[in-house]
Amino acid sequence: MHDIKFIRDNAEAFDNGRRRRNLAPLSESLFALDDERRAAIAALQAAQERRNAASKEIGLAMREKDAARAEALKAEVAKLKEDFPQLEQKEREASAALDKALSEIPNTPLEQVPEGKDEHDNVEVLLWGEPRKFDFTPKEHFDIGEGLKLMDFESAAKLSGARFVVNKGGIARLERALAQFMLDLHTGAHGYTEVAPPLLVRDDAMFGTAQLPKFRDDQFSVTAGRGDGQSEEPASEYWLVPTAEVPLTNLVRESILDESQLPLRFTAGTYCFRAEAGAAGRDTRGMIRQHQFYKVELVSITTPEQSLEEHERMTGCAEKVLQLLELPYRKVTLCTGDMGFASQKTYDLEVWLPGQGKYREISSCSVCGDFQARRMNARFRPAEGKATRFVHTLNGSGVAVGRALVAVLENYQEADGSVTVPTVLRPYMGGLERIAAAR
Template structure:
């Protein structure tokens, strides 16, 4: 949520900055709402002052010769009328404020000054690369064909039978490899990068989704549970982990957490995209990285968090590139984002495997998550950051395709062998 004070101070400047995200801020609507809010405040304050003055009249009326009972009756009648008017006005004021709050909640975060202009992912700018795509001396296949050739251990037909399209069943060595990847990621982030591991619910309430920005704008992308309460399946562990500090004040920063969870997305806007394989599933798993940072340190925290995600790809010796997202591809809550894109031989292209974002105080304002600044002694909004470290299913795809052999087997990466009981190959 943007700082309302910034909007009030210069809505035209905010509108100009948001254009890089392709968002047109309706300045006229904002000014109209603000004018109504201000007028309501003026009228309310005027009535309250009138009520205060009226309550002091009893002494004046008694002094002018009226009896105490008569003075009280006259003043109480006046107060009753003012209270009725005040109640009606406060109801209107509350309605205007709610409308204004909802309107502001729908505005995306301001982009960082370093975010390049651009319309979509084709305009993202490459920052760095790691490794070289392997040159194979045989015709490579994608992870779907590999899964079928390895005893059908990656079974999309079974997933469709059990749940529907965009689901998969993993078995045997591939299921174990998937589990090994998650374990390796968690252990690396906890033991080497200093994260605290948390285990969180994958069912979240509406307040949690509003806190991180999924509601109200992106409800169609969520799986909502039926019942008399607003429960949803979490689209990412970013939601429950970031909300750990909703409505709280922390004394010490930074704080770093990692969590391995299942994630659920309806993929409402992706009809026809990535229908083959595991790239875009309704249910998938991620190891998430979350930072709570002091504002002055959040830019450095983004570099650190992104580096931790890169460390997993480097340990697995997977070629990848790092890009900074342009304004048109930048997420609703993000002010700056790096995407890590891993090389997939089966598609002969780089595909996103991690998205690492600094949201500034955008989420903390929505959540009322604050920290006590030791320099000022005041409670201030902290900064939140998040990133995949990594998406487990997509990492599995990358390992299968990059470590495939001519006979259809898959070599187990060196760092994963301790998690695979020493197994050298999946075949």
């Protein structure tokens, strides 16, 4: 979330950041909202000050036995008290209007982020691995899974509708093995603390990481209650997490950390839930874009001075997963027109899918600066004992387990329809080297 004081002091830089995101300037309209807020605050303060002054004057008038003046002052105080609710309401509405406008503005991209309109303007910075040369036409993952009778979209549709899958046998175990491998790598080699967070969160948590209010239509909400109107307890509203970034980042909400505690590094393997409201007609078959999927998330909380270095480190941790799985991938810097709402800079890792014959996103690693911290009121106290500062937050997929499963199936498929298990996963598969068709 942006700071209106910073925008007032840096209006040109703020509007230029919007221009780089292909958005219109906004500082002047924000100033108008802020002027209304300031005027409302000033009017309320003036009324409070006049009430206090008049109250003192009443005592003086009474001591001087000036009854007429005392009565006039009492009437003035009564009128001021009568006006307070309206003045307070006007101040609340003006402040809420400004807060709403600020909450819907995306983060300002760093100067080093390339300008562009969409994914076609992203910049490749690394190409790793050599795509396998097949002596047969490689299949897409859903054809492989259905051929093995271990991936069932028809049953999932009966249970839950479109964009769900039932994985069975060796494929189900492979998905679990991928998640455990990633968590062991990030906790053991990369120094992240594993967390098992709630998958249901409240509005404040979703607001803190900027899923709300901008992306409300992309989320799943649930209500806890009897549903018969007889319960004395009010129904509780929750959101299903679209990513573990939400609970992990909000672990530091409304906190003041010591600088010595930073950086904090958290990881979690969780199911994630997304309505995919803006994805109609895209990836309707298979596991690329589902309403429910499993993902290993990485979150870091740092000082402002640490965040850019941490961004490189976090991306490297995600890359290590793909390297150990021996999956070819490319690393791209997202352009200003393709980066996420809360991001200052994002690297995407795109894994090679031979069945599709192209690279597809499997991880996004973003540095958000203090954008989320302001929304969460997450701060730290510098070692020198100066005033508190907002932390910087980072998040990344380490990596999307479902898409990693897709990548393994397609890159390790064999001509007979079986799938070779990557060497690094075999200890998690009980030594199994090959997944064959179910009988």
